[in-house]
Amino acid sequence: MRHIMAKAGIIGHFGYGKELANGQTIKTKTVTGELRKQLGRENVITLDTGGGIKKLFIILLKCIRVLKMADNVIIMPAYKGLRILAPYISFFNFFEKKKIHYIVIGGWLPEYLEKHIIVRRCLKLFHGIYVETEAMKRKLERQKFNNVVVLPNSKDICVLAxxxxxxxxxxxxxxxxxxxxxxxxxxxxxxxxxxxxxxxxxxxxxxxxxxxxxxxxxxxxxxxxxxxxxxxxxxxxxxxxxxxxxxxxxxxxxxxxxxxxxxxxxxxxxxxxxxxxxxxxxxxxxxxxxxxxxxxxxxxxxxxxxxxxxxxxxxxxxxxxxxxxxxxxxxxxxxxxxxxxxxxxxxxx
CATH class of the missing domain: 3.40.50.2000 (Glycogen Phosphorylase B;)
Known part of the structure; x- marks a missing residue:
């Protein structure tokens, strides 16, 4: 019997069980919550990358599971996690052939990729790189990226009347x-x-x-x-x-x-x-x-x-x-x- 695929699998720092108020955790939770609203909760699976080096092996194993269970894989790491996730996901996606999306948190990526050639090559294989500003997009295009989309930061917030x-x-x-x-x-x-x-x-x-x-x-x-x-x-x-x-x-x-x-x-x-x-x-x-x-x-x-x-x-x-x-x-x-x-x-x- 064929396994039912999720529409999206999200790999990011959710900080489950912790009270975290940093931009990475907030954005990861915000994006995930809205995707569940728009796609249906059953169509979105998640993997929390929190726990650091102690849980790295288990997290990497679970990444393969997400690749197998979701049509689209969305990663939302900071710079330390990107150095591991981008090559790892790229390698295993050679076999799985899924759409890989990287939603960037913050403005550090263009400068980071100038120094990390392997990560840069891996990201060029992704379906999309979603950056927060037009200026970031231009910087990446100067590095020969052709898969960059501007996706501004957003919040689930009630605007004052x-x-x-x-x-x-x-x-x-x-x-x-x-x-x-x-x-x-x-x-x-x-x-x-x-x-x-x-x-x-x-x-x-x-x-x-x-x-x-x-x-x-x-x-x-x-x-x-x-x-x-x-x-x-x-x-x-x-x-x-x-x-x-x-x-x-x-x-x-x-x-x-x-x-x-x-x-x-x-x-x-x-x-x-x-x-x-x-x-x-x-x-x-x-x-x-x-x-x-x-x-x-x-x-x-x-x-x-x-x-x-x-x-x-x-x-x-x-x-x-x-x-x-x-x-x-x-x-x-x-x-x-x-x-x-x-x-x-x-x-x-």
Missing amino acids: ESELKDIKERPYRLCTFSRVMKEKGIEEAVYAVECINKLCGKVIYTLDIYGQIEKGYLERFERILKENESYIRYKGVIPSRKSVEILSGYYLLLFPTYYKGEGFAGTLIDAFSAGLPVVASDWKYNSEIVTAEVGFLYSYRERKQLVDLLVKLYENNELVNGKRMACLRKAKEFSVESVISVFCKYLD
Whole structure:
């Protein structure tokens, strides 16, 4: 009797049994949840790659099982996993002849493939490589890829109703960050800017609330930073995904001063747009493609003075900020997980 094939098998880091709030796990779960909605739960099987080197042998064996049980195999590894999965899947797919899809998480792939020739060759055999931005696609096409598709990041999130949108006029203005709490995400750039402006003005004109999971190894330094600026900077913990819009909608601006080397299309930007919250971001990596003049403001990354000057300007001209709130809501609708994954599903046929 012939075994009934699943439409899609997803290999990625689900973090089952753990409370993980990193971009890789969130995107893997988001994509999987929507595929189950659109294809039917019975047509989607999964394999969790969590567990590291201790479970590598078992994971690799299960990869073969996924290849045999699904018409389409979707992999969603980070760079360490890609180095193993791409050659392994390519080899066994020589016999299975399935469509292999790689949904890229973050913006590190083009630079990574310049140094990893074997992985690059394997990925060219895949049915599709799905990157988050047009700029990433262009970089890969310069490496002779012809199977690259832009599939922007997306979230299963309720966009704030236009009737609930409010201009923020109460001072001091409340700023926030909403990302992993680590130096490379620009946490200290944000702290410096707020500290500098408040000292310059001789009073508190901005406060800063920091949300997100604190990176291992950064806790001690971060606690020291909070203690030194406790009158206007606070750590507010991790926001449950279903409450992000409700909480973020009360802020004046979201600060995203990242210079994280793996940055792609950060999910935090979708949360901000969905809350009608304009963004002040560094022009690092692909931010300029997402944080356009319609929905936010850019400054040169690691240029702290530019950030300070921009925030002073936006304090003095709140109409520049409040005038972008409606555009943020419109922008957010472009990144609904339903619409993005419906496009992806066309490549599974």
